Amino acid sequence: MDNRVTWQVEHYPTLPSTNDYCIEQARLKSKINLAVLTDSQTAPRGSRGRKWVEPTGNLALSFLYWPTFSVKKVGWVPFIASLALYDAITELCGDYPDLYIKWPNDLLFQNKKIAGILIESHVEYPDILEWLVIGIGLNICSAPVVEGREVACLRDFVHTNLPSSLLVSSKIRERLSYWIGCLDQGKELFIRETWLQRSLPMDTSLSVTSSKKIYTGIYKGINKEGFLLLQTETGLKHLSAGELFCLDQYGNK
The missing domain is CATH 3.30.930.10 (Bira Bifunctional Protein; Domain 2)
Known part of the structure; x- marks a missing residue:
């Protein structure tokens, strides 16, 4: 149909x-x-x-x-x-x-x-x-x-x-x-x-601003709800909204 x-x-x-x-x-x-x-x-x-x-x-x-x-x-x-x-x-x-x-x-x-x-x-x-x-x-x-x-x-x-x-x-x-x-x-x-x-290649380095906080980590895709998965030094973050920037090898946007 x-x-x-x-x-x-x-x-x-x-x-x-x-x-x-x-x-x-x-x-x-x-x-x-x-x-x-x-x-x-x-x-x-x-x-x-x-x-x-x-x-x-x-x-x-x-x-x-x-x-x-x-x-x-x-x-x-x-x-x-x-x-x-x-x-x-x-x-x-x-x-x-x-x-x-x-x-x-x-x-x-x-x-x-x-x-x-x-x-x-x-x-x-x-x-x-x-x-x-x-x-x-x-x-x-x-x-x-x-x-x-x-x-x-x-x-x-x-x-x-x-x-x-x-x-x-x-x-x-x-x-x-x-x-x-x-x-x-x-x-x-x-x-x-x-x-x-x-989407972006997996393991791309990212900076994400969400709820007035800045997270830096590695892109791990999205979950079943569409939340961004970001591997940070403190663990895997599930972010529902935010502004994302790709980082170069030196950590610059």
Whole structure:
């Protein structure tokens, strides 16, 4: 049985924020699964309230999804979103050994960020997951200058047949629909195993800021709940949230 999601696609020359537009539609109770693409955002947002700079020619795409799964599964949404993006890039551009997902949902090429995902949701009391918004920003043609961050774009390593934002958007819609179907069907183990195959190499040295504490250790994957496993000097940590940085051989970010 094919229960993949059908998206209503909207494409605008400019929007303040594709995520904000989707949230507005959700609050208007527009019970339609939307995929919203814009050529330019005037007020894009990143995770943890950061401002996001978006050069022209890159991807700004958000989804409004009315879930059929329970709030207990919402923790897997970052994983299926990053898998959809990873799948889209590799299917359109080919496989690259230095392309990884950084927990839970950033994409890195040679430890440089090429894409980020911002997920927002609304839960009706006490535990009904009403809607989800999944925002995806991908550097296709150029990488913004971000202080203290190494950033890359697809053009840095895809030298022929660089896909357009329209083509990438179409492929992400297809793959996100597939991964939502997997989550609906209770295939969290399959999602976890596939995500681990695409994540950072095991035993990568990491620094993780979580609950205002900084942990340094070795990456050991994720557990069955999607928590980050970090082997530290004081034992194995299970982290449910945090900001992660890869460290070089000298312990530098």
